[in-house]
Amino acid sequence: MHHHSVTRPVHDGIIVLDYGSQYTLLIARRLREIGLYAEIVDGSKEQPPEDFTFHGVILSGGPDSVTDETARKLPRWVLDSGKPILGICYGMQLLAQEFGGKLRSGHQREYGKATLNLDVSHGCWASSMLSKLPESQTVWMSHGDDVENLTEEFSIIGRTGDGVVAAVAHKEKPYIALQFHPEVQHSECGKELLSLFVQDVCKAKLNWQADDVVEATLDYVKETVADGKVLMAVSGGVDSTVAVALMSQALGNDRVTAVFVDHGLLRKNEASWVKEKIESLGVNLVVLNRAQEFYQALSGVSDPEQKRKIIGLKFIEEFETYAKANEGFTHLGQGTLYPDVIESAGHGAGAKVIKSHHNVGGLPERLHMALVEPFRYLFKDEVRLVGRKVGISNELVDRHPFPGPGLAVRILGEITADKVEILQNADQIFIDKLREKDLYKEVWQAFAVLLPVKTVGVMGDNRTYQWTCALRAVTATDGMTAGVGDLPMEFLVSVSDEIVRKVDGINRVVYDITTKPPATIEWE
Ligand SMILES: Nc1ncnc2c1ncn2[C@@H]1O[C@H](COP(=O)(O)OP(=O)(O)OP(=O)(O)O)[C@@H](O)[C@H]1O
Ligand SMILES: O=c1[nH]c(=O)c2[nH+]cn([C@@H]3O[C@H](COP(=O)(O)O)[C@@H](O)[C@H]3O)c2[nH]1
Ligand SMILES: NC(=O)CC[C@H](N)C(=O)O
Ligand SMILES: [Mg+2]
Numbered sequence: 001m002h003h004h005s006v007t008r009p010v011h012d013g014i015i016v017l018d019y020g021s022q023y024t025l026l027i028a029r030r031l032r033e034i035g036l037y038a039e040i041v042d043g044s045k046e047q048p049p050e051d052f053t054f055h056g057v058i059l060s061g062g063p064d065s066v067t068d069e070t071a072r073k074l075p076r077w078v079l080d081s082g083k084p085i086l087g088i089c090y091g092m093q094l095l096a097q098e099f100g101g102k103l104r105s106g107h108q109r110e111y112g113k114a115t116l117n118l119d120v121s122h123g124c125w126a127s128s129m130l131s132k133l134p135e136s137q138t139v140w141m142s143h144g145d146d147v148e149n150l151t152e153e154f155s156i157i158g159r160t161g162d163g164v165v166a167a168v169a170h171k172e173k174p175y176i177a178l179q180f181h182p183e184v185q186h187s188e189c190g191k192e193l194l195s196l197f198v199q200d201v202c203k204a205k206l207n208w209q210a211d212d213v214v215e216a217t218l219d220y221v222k223e224t225v226a227d228g229k230v231l232m233a234v235s236g237g238v239d240s241t242v243a244v245a246l247m248s249q250a251l252g253n254d255r256v257t258a259v260f261v262d263h264g265l266l267r268k269n270e271a272s273w274v275k276e277k278i279e280s281l282g283v284n285l286v287v288l289n290r291a292q293e294f295y296q297a298l299s300g301v302s303d304p305e306q307k308r309k310i311i312g313l314k315f316i317e318e319f320e321t322y323a324k325a326n327e328g329f330t331h332l333g334q335g336t337l338y339p340d341v342i343e344s345a346g347h348g349a350g351a352k353v354i355k356s357h358h359n360v361g362g363l364p365e366r367l368h369m370a371l372v373e374p375f376r377y378l379f380k381d382e383v384r385l386v387g388r389k390v391g392i393s394n395e396l397v398d399r400h401p402f403p404g405p406g407l408a409v410r411i412l413g414e415i416t417a418d419k420v421e422i423l424q425n426a427d428q429i430f431i432d433k434l435r436e437k438d439l440y441k442e443v444w445q446a447f448a449v450l451l452p453v454k455t456v457g458v459m460g461d462n463r464t465y466q467w468t469c470a471l472r473a474v475t476a477t478d479g480m481t482a483g484v485g486d487l488p489m490e491f492l493v494s495v496s497d498e499i500v501r502k503v504d505g506i507n508r509v510v511y512d513i514t515t516k517p518p519a520t521i522e523w524e
Helices: 024-034 076-080 090-098 126-130 190-201 213-225 238-251 270-280 291-298 304-325 338-343 380-389 417-436 489-502
Strands: 012-018 038-042 053-059 085-088 102-118 136-149 154-160 165-170 175-178 230-233 256-262 285-289 331-333 370-372 445-459 462-475 506-511
Touching: 012 024, 024 038, 024 190, 024 338, 053 090, 053 190, 085 090, 085 190, 090 102, 090 136, 090 175, 102 165, 126 154, 126 190, 136 165, 175 190, 213 238, 213 370, 213 380, 230 238, 230 304, 238 256, 238 270, 238 331, 238 380, 256 270, 256 304, 270 285, 285 304, 291 304, 304 331, 417 445, 417 462, 417 489, 445 489, 445 506, 462 489, 489 506
Parallel strands: 012 038, 012 053, 053 085, 085 175, 230 256, 230 331, 256 285, 331 370, 462 506
Antiparallel strands: 102 136, 102 154, 154 165, 165 175, 445 462
16 A cells, blocks of 8 residues: 555556645545555656556546646546546546636635535436435535536536536546545545446446555565664654554564654643653653754744744754664654645645645755655554554544644744743643543544734733634544534633633634635644
8 A cells, every 4th residue: 555656556447647636645545445446647647657457537636727828738648548537626627628618717716515416307427327326415625716618518417506517527428527526525425426436437346455554564664674773753643653553563672762852842741641651552762852942943933834844854853863872773764644745745746835744844855864654645544543453542543633843833923932831721721621521532633723813801800911712623534624623612612711711821712613625724
């Protein structure tokens, strides 16, 4: 699985033509779940891959606009192949335009949740496929361009609640295209739709058994590290905890040293908790206390990307200094996941940088150790599954994710030790209350954000003028898309009440009700 782009496990399947979407690998991953191998091919490639029999082509979404002259086109071989095509978002716009349809920009923008209403009444071949789905369903959108009109050759088979053209099919050829993203978890029948396309339309035979990911990971680690030694960066988070357990299993405890950096931007009491839990796995652990150094490096910095880059570099500096002082480390291990890679534009055909994850975009050009990242092509829920298989406790596997740059990306603007303390206290109240009310597991991730906004309040008959705290809770499975956590208002009010009463410095609390997209989960 990890080598999907290096070695090809099977020689037939589906081609996913990549136009730089944030979700390209998610399409391939859904097909794996369905039981089919997908080969990802750069959208600008003039030839199909050699030695690969494809039963259909899926055109990914992408940041380009087909209304721009410079936008990437559909390579000839795709239509020439005569194979079924499924266009998604940009892929749909491209297909529609290829056949003479007209697209427009900025007329009907949709981000996040939308309702798809299917119309299967006009007898187009795709009707029978789509009639297996509910007539009305929730889908997830992320587009600014939309179809103004189509040529005769196409039928409109679905629109959103706002009337936007959301699904079209060629009247004769096996071409179908969707404005929404069936590959994201928030599109209700998305996986079913993909499955109908590859099985009913492409007639592809299932050829992919979900590999034993544990075995594949162990092999990958053994092969990559050979007889070397790993300095494994651990955070106490899900990914690095599962990774370090696997590395110890693959290489033996004496060839793996876990290094945990306390950068002073962790949650309250996090450092001691992590130390205890990682040591209980029987792993060698070194804790580096570096709060002062990180604060100093970040002093006066308020730009989000700059903060991320500084933190990424500081992390690596710490790892390299440690490796230098303690001879023999050949590899740096990280719990990097695919979403970290794609959002930092570390993979794919011109995907845009959304934010530089500290462990990818923050890496220096020259690193003195080789990287070993067993989960670089996996998603969070896949890693959780691996974790359970190797016997990591639920307490660790079910933790909410916590970003490497920590509170630095949750204190908007400049970071000071005072603000860190204020935010730690507010966050702890929120998280403790979620656990107390049995709501922690109802959301995928929850946290508090400190806004550099002061507002006026009245407490004990006195005027206050203090910071604003935003609470964020999201639903997700892989973090690529997110919904708003549906927490009871009464609960939110009680959290707000306790924060304002107990945390000196905050006199107002708001709840973030934005999905991803258009927002991201973290505020920076
Ligand atoms: N404080 C830290 N000390 C050392 N390494 C860290 C620290 N924070 C993050 N890392 C490294 O960066 C990687 C990416 O961080 P990320 O937060 O995505 O993963 P995680 O912390 O392992 O899991 P989770 O996403 O559940 O928080 C980690 O897997 C780990 O290798
Ligand atoms: O280790 C990390 N290093 C980072 O730099 C980073 N930035 C975001 N995140 C986490 O990734 C998920 C998606 O977050 P966004 O929607 O904010 O991009 C969410 O779970 C975020 O908490 C990070 N994790
Ligand atoms: N997600 C997408 O594929 C977006 C396509 C195109 N850039 C638009 O905004 O409509
Ligand atoms: Mg983390």
